[in-house]
Amino acid sequence: MSEKKYVRPLNFKTGRVEMNYGAGGKATAQLISDLFAEAFSNEYLLQGNDGADLPQCNGRLVMSTDSHVVTPLFFAGGDIGSLSVHGTVNDVAVCGAKPLYMSAGFILEEGFPLSDLKRIVESMANAAKEAGIYIVTGDTKVVEKGKGDGVYINTTGLGVIPNGISLSGAFCKPGDVVAVSGDIGDHGVAVMSERVNLGFETNVKSDTASLNRMTEALVKNVPSLRCMRDPTRGGLGNTLNEIAKQSGVGIEIREEDIPVKENTLAACEFLGLDPLYTANEGKLIAFCAEKDADKMLETMKADPLGKNAKLIGKCIEDEDHFVQMVTAFGGIRMVDWLTGEQLPRIC
């Protein structure tokens, strides 16, 4: 009796996800071995136990999780697969840690084309390889048609912090400066353009990318580094508000110094978006003492992903913890928390 007798081979051309792929039996095992283990292959994943047995880490650990529900699944510059790796790598990296290991949990909708799933999984594998992180453990569930939307992916990342490093959104002080690593708003615009079939006209690509090399350099080069964040959902405006609240400071930014691509700005106007609240998936903001401002900026600029980095403002004393922007015309605009649903399912 051959094992193969019991199952059809997976058809990555015209096949679709069936309910039994999630039932924990032979079909699940086949999907894991023929697709996931093949693409993500590493010694930890191949142990084949309920969890991955990983080496001891010398240093404090950082753990971060993100479920990805972006729609559409494929967009200019990336897809849900690469995004799910970049997003979690970045969440671990901005805490000052070196990302090492990642889990991947898939919720597949019955009927989802296996060709799309393969493309997504290979995109994850490439993104993980680029970032130098191992996908060490995973899980697959299948839900009935109409109870999901193609595929949702949870990734949870684990990293290790070098001894002596401690960063937090609560560490900023009046006088500290803030830099952004490049043009804002591209991810949100790329996804929204795709959603309204404007991809060709706007020509904006998602900035989705892993920032761990830039964060490692900042940790190394900037002695007074207080905090790093990737301004994803809610964009730059919301992230600055989070930090102002956590640190108990006000933040003043200068509109003319905030880098935005011209076509992103034009698309934002057309789509009714504010670039300040539009999602990024490959941008960093970082705070440090004024004395290290140039070091921070130069470190960002030295990274291929930070060429257009800019110092955009500073922390001030403000008991209301407001974020304010000096506009291009010299006025003051309040940059409040994002209250509505500017961009649902953007990541």
Added chain:
Amino acid sequence: MSEKKYVRPLNFKTGRVEMNYGAGGKATAQLISDLFAEAFSNEYLLQGNDGADLPQCNGRLVMSTDSHVVTPLFFAGGDIGSLSVHGTVNDVAVCGAKPLYMSAGFILEEGFPLSDLKRIVESMANAAKEAGIYIVTGDTKVVEKGKGDGVYINTTGLGVIPNGISLSGAFCKPGDVVAVSGDIGDHGVAVMSERVNLGFETNVKSDTASLNRMTEALVKNVPSLRCMRDPTRGGLGNTLNEIAKQSGVGIEIREEDIPVKENTLAACEFLGLDPLYTANEGKLIAFCAEKDADKMLETMKADPLGKNAKLIGKCIEDEDHFVQMVTAFGGIRMVDWLTGEQLPRIC
């Protein structure tokens, strides 16, 4: 300007999940602070950064992930909240590790009652407390009505393995014995009964529970412990096949020694289920050398969750790696891999 001006307070009686709860703005922050941070409260979660900054761990690490899509969300003996904690605690624990930290990622469907969400989150919090694990980081996404099914929960667990301990499904040898920690099939029957409105008649409760105290005791007391597993999706039959394949052995079990409750057996017959392939969420199987068989059994029985533990069979030489069962009538039944979708969305 008060922050509260911008948002209505969450209404946990009649409120429902809205799209903006997942947009990363003020509504997301409110859901996190009023519900998740309140229920899961611990020093790591309250850091409020993109990831949790955790102490150094002395020992190898174990990481495991599971997305939970069980339907219905509430069933006799548990709910998706407690299940999502137990499932991941157990996956870490059966690797021989002490579970320490957990992440929680929620995919909420627009319109889901906040009262149900609160009940689920509190159930998670209680389960985590009982197991002695901290929920240290989380994420919330919202999808449109009809793109989800109430709530899906991913949990990813992190644990530490005591020095000198190494377990794997690949370590079993001919002559080794296998024990199960109690009655099988209860979880699958409880969920399926609920689904077909038979809850009252079958009167079977899910066995969902954290097994980490039992696994710690086994690691401590059984020198030749080879491997532990929790037979969830696919049940005992499928899990034994996984281990037979990994270790390259055959496994022979005795039907008369496999503990099944009478009402579970009756419900299985009615529902067309085979208890051998029906999911468990609070049962353990463990393998050790024959000389430690009694130690293993006594250790299981000493735990409140293992009172009905039984030695059920042994590993044999078999180049086909078959699992076979000596039936109550003295015949031999092949226990093959689960091939179909016996129980979709059972966890």
